[in-house]
Amino acid sequence: MADVIRGLEGVLATETKVSSIVGQQLTYAGYDIDDLTENAKFEEVIFLLWHFRLPNEQELEEFKAQLLENMELNPRIYEHFEDYAADHVHPMTGLRTSLSYLAHFDPRAEEFNDEAHFNKATRIQAKVASLVAAFARVRQGKEPLKPKAELSYAANFLYMLFGEVPTDVQEEAFNKALILHADHELNASTFTARVCVSTLTDMYSGVTAAAGALKGPLHGGANEQVMKMLSEIGSMENVESYIQKKIDNKEKIMGFGHRVYKEGDPRAKYLKEMSRRITDETGQKELYDMSVRIAEILEEKKGLLPNVDFYSATVYHSMGIEHDLFTPIFAVSRVSGWLAHILEQYENNRIIRPRAEYVGEVGRKYVPVSERK
Ligand SMILES: CC(=O)SCCNC(=O)CCNC(=O)[C@H](O)C(C)(C)COP(=O)(O)OP(=O)(O)OC[C@H]1O[C@@H](n2cnc3c(N)ncnc32)[C@H](O)[C@@H]1OP(=O)(O)O
Numbered sequence: 512m513a514d515v516i517r518g519l520e521g522v523l524a525t526e527t528k529v530s531s532i533v534g535q536q537l538t539y540a541g542y543d544i545d546d547l548t549e550n551a552k553f554e555e556v557i558f559l560l561w562h563f564r565l566p567n568e569q570e571l572e573e574f575k576a577q578l579l580e581n582m583e584l585n586p587r588i589y590e591h592f593e594d595y596a597a598d599h600v601h602p603m604t605g606l607r608t609s610l611s612y613l614a615h616f617d618p619r620a621e622e623f624n625d626e627a628h629f630n631k632a633t634r635i636q637a638k639v640a641s642l643v644a645a646f647a648r649v650r651q652g653k654e655p656l657k658p659k660a661e662l663s664y665a666a667n668f669l670y671m672l673f674g675e676v677p678t679d680v681q682e683e684a685f686n687k688a689l690i691l692h693a694d695h696e697l698n699a700s701t702f703t704a705r706v707c708v709s710t711l712t713d714m715y716s717g718v719t720a721a722a723g724a725l726k727g728p729l730h731g732g733a734n735e736q737v738m739k740m741l742s743e744i745g746s747m748e749n750v751e752s753y754i755q756k757k758i759d760n761k762e763k764i765m766g767f768g769h770r771v772y773k774e775g776d777p778r779a780k781y782l783k784e785m786s787r788r789i790t791d792e793t794g795q796k797e798l799y800d801m802s803v804r805i806a807e808i809l810e811e812k813k814g815l816l817p818n819v820d821f822y823s824a825t826v827y828h829s830m831g832i833e834h835d836l837f838t839p840i841f842a843v844s845r846v847s848g849w850l851a852h853i854l855e856q857y858e859n860n861r862i863i864r865p866r867a868e869y870v871g872e873v874g875r876k877y878v879p880v881s882e883r884k
């Protein structure tokens with residue numbers, strides 16, 4: 512058998528038209544991420560990822576209306592959230608479970624054809640924002656809110672979370688964050704989604720599995736850990752010693768490094784600038800200064816650069832978002848990419864089933880339990 516490639520580094524496991532990484536350039540269906548981040552609305556990007564083209568005006572209006580009309584949740588989901596809150600369930604665990612639970616209320620969950628897939632994808636994308644916002648409100652003892660017809664997806668999420676319509680500046684920043692997190696070729700959670708649905712299981716199973724993978728601190732869970740690290744450091748004067756200790760102990764520093772980008776993550780510059788602006792506006796500039804100092808030390812001492820999770824942490828923190836909601840918010844965006852890859856996998860499926868090299872014991876004989884030492 513061929514050599515084992517640890518972590519499947521560099522292995523081409525599928526073809527895709529959804530997104531591509533070439534050097535430091537990330538594109539969604541051929542559009543540079545810079546172009547989309549500067550100009551697009553998240554709804555257009557979702558459409559692009561699912562159809563490999565941008566919508567025309569009418570298609571966009573129709574798609575926005577479909578998202579809006581599917582945002583409402585079955586009230587039984589809120590009852591579940593009360594249980595999760597009472598049990599202090601992490602919101603990412605709650606999201607993983609509730610993505611699965613959504614299928615219980617979808618009478619067309621098992622339908623299997625192209626049209627059904629796109630409609631189901633729309634329902635999932637619509638509801639994921641409501642799930643995260645409602646969970647956050649229920650655990651604060653507040654009523655979940657219904658979306659407002661006149662608001663965009665980004666603005667509706669912030670409205671359903673905070674109970675206030677965001678300012679244009681807040682909406683714009685959050686729209687950019689959603690676009691930047693939407694897809695990333697064959698990252699671990701997307702690969703998980705593709706492996707899962709390659710058995711021709713349903714779409715809810717695919718996004719549930721993917722959410723489980725995103726939750727880990729080596730992937731989407733890193734953004735919450737970045738904020739934990741900044742809180743532990745506390746102030747600028749502790750940065751140097753804290754980071755040096757981590758380096759000496761060979762501990763991972765969250766928000767740094769990347770499997771594919773060795774020269775830097777092209778998304779980080781937007782989040783860095785957003786972090787600079789928003790920490791300044793909210794009187795939390797020290798958090799940004801500490802982040803920049805951490806990045807300088809890690810580049811100098813380890814050649815490590817920030818990934819998408821590093822500056823997003825201070826952006827979300829400064830927007831007043833609770834830290835354990837950072838990864839669920841990543842999921843609100845990334846579900847669009849998972850769904851794009853699931854649609855693509857269904858379109859041209861072959862079960863994903865690689866091999867493993869066996870390195871355990873061989874030739875053993877069964878010994879009755881009474882004779883075992
Ligand atoms: C949205 C996202 O998923 S972005 C990634 C989010 N994850 C994180 O921020 C967690 C921290 N980062 C990491 O754990 C890693 O960099 C990963 C998981 C992102 C990539 O892992 P890999 O591709 O296996 O790392 P890679 O092979 O490039 O590592 C090379 C060396 O740098 C070290 N390294 C990589 N990242 C870090 C880090 N954040 N802190 C300290 N050392 C690191 C590795 O330990 C390894 O050292 P070694 O050669 O002495 O063993």
Ligand SMILES: O=C([O-])CC(=O)C(=O)O
Pocket residue numbers: 694695697698699730769770771818819
């Ligand atoms: O591609 C990866 O391995 C991780 C990543 O940056 C992402 O999922 O956005």
